[in-house]
Amino acid sequence: MDDRKRRTIVVVAALALGLPVLFMGPTLLLGRPLIRDDAAQYVYPQFHAYAQALRSGHLYLWDTHQYCGLPALATGQSMGLYPPHLLLFRALPWQCAIHMGYWLHLALALAGFMLVARRLGLSTAAAAPGALLYTYSGYQAAHLVHYNFVAGVAHLPLMVWLLDRALARGRWRDWGLLGLEAALAFLVAHPQVFLISAFACVLWLCLARTSPSSAGGPPARDEGRAGEAACPTRRTARLWGLLAAGAVFLLLIMPQLLPTVEMARLSREAFAHTSITTAEFAESYGYGQLDLIRLILPNLFGTVETSVVGGGPQFHETCAYVGVAGLLLALAGLVLGKGRRGWWFCVAAVALGAVLMWSGNPLYGLTAKLPFVSSFRAMGRWAPMPIFALALLGAMAFESLPTATPERRHGALKLVGLVGGLLTLALLALWVTFGAESGALTLPGHPDRAIPVANMAAAIYNWLVGWEPVVLLAGLVLTCVGLWGRMRPRWRAAVLLVAVGLPLWQFWGLTNHAGPRDYYILRPDIPCVNRVTTLPPALVRPDGWPEKQDLDPVYGWRDLLTPALGTVFGASYAEGYKQGLVTPSTLRMWTEYIRYGTQAFTGVVDTTAETIERVGTPAERMKRFHRLCGVASIVTPGRISDPDLVLVKDGPVRVYHYGDDRRLAWLVGTTIVVPEPEEQLQTVKLRSFDPMKQVVLDRDVPGVGQELPFMSADVYGPQGDFSTTSPLPAVLVVSQAWYPGWRASVDGKPAPLLRANYAFCAVPVPAGQHHVRLVFAPPLWRLGLLLALAGLIVFVLLVWRGAPRGDEGGAR
Numbered sequence: 001m002d003d004r005k006r007r008t009i010v011v012v013a014a015l016a017l018g019l020p021v022l023f024m025g026p027t028l029l030l031g032r033p034l035i036r037d038d039a040a041q042y043v044y045p046q047f048h049a050y051a052q053a054l055r056s057g058h059l060y061l062w063d064t065h066q067y068c069g070l071p072a073l074a075t076g077q078s079m080g081l082y083p084p085h086l087l088l089f090r091a092l093p094w095q096c097a098i099h100m101g102y103w104l105h106l107a108l109a110l111a112g113f114m115l116v117a118r119r120l121g122l123s124t125a126a127a128a129p130g131a132l133l134y135t136y137s138g139y140q141a142a143h144l145v146h147y148n149f150v151a152g153v154a155h156l157p158l159m160v161w162l163l164d165r166a167l168a169r170g171r172w173r174d175w176g177l178l179g180l181e182a183a184l185a186f187l188v189a190h191p192q193v194f195l196i197s198a199f200a201c202v203l204w205l206c207l208a209r210t211s212p213s214s215a216g217g218p219p220a221r222d223e224g225r226a227g228e229a230a231c232p233t234r235r236t237a238r239l240w241g242l243l244a245a246g247a248v249f250l251l252l253i254m255p256q257l258l259p260t261v262e263m264a265r266l267s268r269e270a271f272a273h274t275s276i277t278t279a280e281f282a283e284s285y286g287y288g289q290l291d292l293i294r295l296i297l298p299n300l301f302g303t304v305e306t307s308v309v310g311g312g313p314q315f316h317e318t319c320a321y322v323g324v325a326g327l328l329l330a331l332a333g334l335v336l337g338k339g340r341r342g343w344w345f346c347v348a349a350v351a352l353g354a355v356l357m358w359s360g361n362p363l364y365g366l367t368a369k370l371p372f373v374s375s376f377r378a379m380g381r382w383a384p385m386p387i388f389a390l391a392l393l394g395a396m397a398f399e400s401l402p403t404a405t406p407e408r409r410h411g412a413l414k415l416v417g418l419v420g421g422l423l424t425l426a427l428l429a430l431w432v433t434f435g436a437e438s439g440a441l442t443l444p445g446h447p448d449r450a451i452p453v454a455n456m457a458a459a460i461y462n463w464l465v466g467w468e469p470v471v472l473l474a475g476l477v478l479t480c481v482g483l484w485g486r487m488r489p490r491w492r493a494a495v496l497l498v499a500v501g502l503p504l505w506q507f508w509g510l511t512n513h514a515g516p517r518d519y520y521i522l523r524p525d526i527p528c529v530n531r532v533t534t535l536p537p538a539l540v541r542p543d544g545w546p547e548k549q550d551l552d553p554v555y556g557w558r559d560l561l562t563p564a565l566g567t568v569f570g571a572s573y574a575e576g577y578k579q580g581l582v583t584p585s586t587l588r589m590w591t592e593y594i595r596y597g598t599q600a601f602t603g604v605v606d607t608t609a610e611t612i613e614r615v616g617t618p619a620e621r622m623k624r625f626h627r628l629c630g631v632a633s634i635v636t637p638g639r640i641s642d643p644d645l646v647l648v649k650d651g652p653v654r655v656y657h658y659g660d661d662r663r664l665a666w667l668v669g670t671t672i673v674v675p676e677p678e679e680q681l682q683t684v685k686l687r688s689f690d691p692m693k694q695v696v697l698d699r700d701v702p703g704v705g706q707e708l709p710f711m712s713a714d715v716y717g718p719q720g721d722f723s724t725t726s727p728l729p730a731v732l733v734v735s736q737a738w739y740p741g742w743r744a745s746v747d748g749k750p751a752p753l754l755r756a757n758y759a760f761c762a763v764p765v766p767a768g769q770h771h772v773r774l775v776f777a778p779p780l781w782r783l784g785l786l787l788a789l790a791g792l793i794v795f796v797l798l799v800w801r802g803a804p805r806g807d808e809g810g811a812r
Helices: 003-023 038-053 084-092 095-117 124-135 140-141 147-169 171-190 190-206 223-230 231-271 278-284 290-295 325-336 343-357 384-400 406-433 456-465 468-484 491-509 523-528 549-555 572-579 584-604 609-615 620-627 677-684 780-801
Strands: 435-437 441-444 446-452 529-532 631-636 645-649 655-660 667-670 669-671 694-697 714-716 721-726 729-738 743-744 749-750 753-756 760-765 768-775
Touching: 003 095, 003 124, 003 491, 038 084, 038 095, 038 147, 038 456, 084 095, 084 171, 095 124, 095 147, 095 384, 124 325, 124 384, 124 491, 140 147, 140 491, 147 171, 147 190, 147 231, 147 384, 147 529, 171 190, 171 780, 190 343, 231 780, 325 384, 325 406, 325 468, 325 491, 343 435, 343 572, 384 456, 384 468, 406 468, 435 768, 446 729, 468 491, 529 749, 584 620, 609 669, 620 631, 620 677, 667 721, 677 694, 694 753, 721 729, 729 753, 729 768, 743 760, 760 768
Parallel strands: 529 631, 669 694
Antiparallel strands: 435 441, 441 446, 631 655, 645 655, 667 729, 714 721, 721 768, 729 760, 743 749, 743 768, 753 760
């Protein structure tokens, strides 16, 4: 290895490993977890359950902690079979493993972008600012709490790089590696991010090799062989290579794909009458006109009350912030990079991404009908593909500048100057126009025309008094100096790195917040004996939701919500996730008791006297459902007055416990046989039904029929082990979601597993003391494992084979 390659590797490694520390220092170095939104409500709890399963010697097939239990691999974004996770969570404490995973994928994203840029013939100095822009864009900052989005974005450039290698070299080995990488991307990414990566690969396949590179710098490696694409033999070899890569990919993902398809089918069947797969649902997070401003100025959601000095850019799933430097570099690349290989891909990716993200996109009606795409509620999330293209255009601008003709240089200068000048004028106009008096925006000389500081007005004011204008002007100046200043490539790259990175670093720091190190350490162990649920303030306060500042303390108690049946957002949160994160039967129970809770605590009762006589008051029905779900505690910002609930923690967020003994499993002696699930649900609503003494089953249990006093079952072990003691034959009722694939045993011998109380599991047990075990091992999982083994065999054969016939001469 020569000195130049060695220096390149050192520079890339330093950037890849060092920049995450700069952007996520409190989390990566101090071990402070992220506590915002889904990180607190879903990501950390899921990884805690995942780590517990691995340390107990089991794969993460079922999560007992969330939503009364759910098939972990069927969520479509569990990451449970991702090989790096299997290693990290076995070797490290679970929170440390999460943070190392962030570090790993941010480094992979940057290194992968550098590899793609090098294949396009770009230098390391040119690729560095683009790699920084892609890896640390506002999209990544906004989705940092969505681990699988960050991980998925890291795999997009790696897939493109391997595809380009395989197209150029034509070896079976490269096609096999492409299939393996695509499988890894699928296993770790949110399905929508993987779809974006696959779409980018299709664009690359169609457009990235159509432009000769001679017009803009040195050719990429293997470019000479790429020119043989017109050869029919070579085209046929590539087709076979793509088919081989696709076969490896599909076979390797089967252990996760098959359970996901099964759960999606069950969800569609159970909720066909209330489907959310509509164009309106898909459009809910599309880009609007004002969202385009967030490419340059992210602070459209700040509030004066929360952050005056330093601005306050807030999380939003369409905040694809690239900063003024990133935008100006891309505009320069649009002019200077024309003719370089990959330029047409960049143009098409930006254009198609803008169309797919746009709220007025006519394709929404079509996407809402596609079974795989219809559950993606945030079409604004298509941002990674255009951001990847913008970053490549910026790198092309850097590389092409020294060799560009005067006409192109002049054209790029005019375009960058025009946009930069318009931004400066807009900045000055805002500064001159708006002032602030007593919490309101006013026009100079017109104090009577006060605009209340809220929403967009608050954001503008917050932006004006914060650091964003300074950062914007600094980005303008540094970008112009970096592009047209007389300096060596290394210094030019350093200037552009600062211009690109400074606003992104500020955005990351203000958008993502970390909590104390012990934030999640103890509380997730609570569901070993009971479950916690939450009630939104609207359920316990007739005046509805409180002000935003009253909700802030809720976020300080999210450690209590990690094993929650619900969240602070109640049923609406479940509705948004029902396409893959909640089993159909338990979601039905969930929405029912939320509805009853609304009636119980707000006094809004829409039932007749006959209904109350038959099924009880709303409060009775809600508490009955809580009993079935094993709920022992309620967390709410509101106040509850109920004799069955004991206030154990007062304050803005209150914690209530039920006064009776609550466990996840208990014994009953009286059975009610109801074969049909819908009739089971109606039966458990009846006022005459006592869940502590009766159980609704789908079949008869011989020998069981005598009433027993309430007896809870001791729970131990991570997989569903119970110790029972009963003087008579009984039924063990477990508030574990009923789902295809469960098996039961009593004292090591197979036992029937029954559907109980519409949504849960039950096992008949003889009199005396016994050990009951529930194991989740669905047939589709075993089939998926066999298919994945076949995929590994195909991959090994491809790697061993080397190169396809007819292409060996050109690939050597």
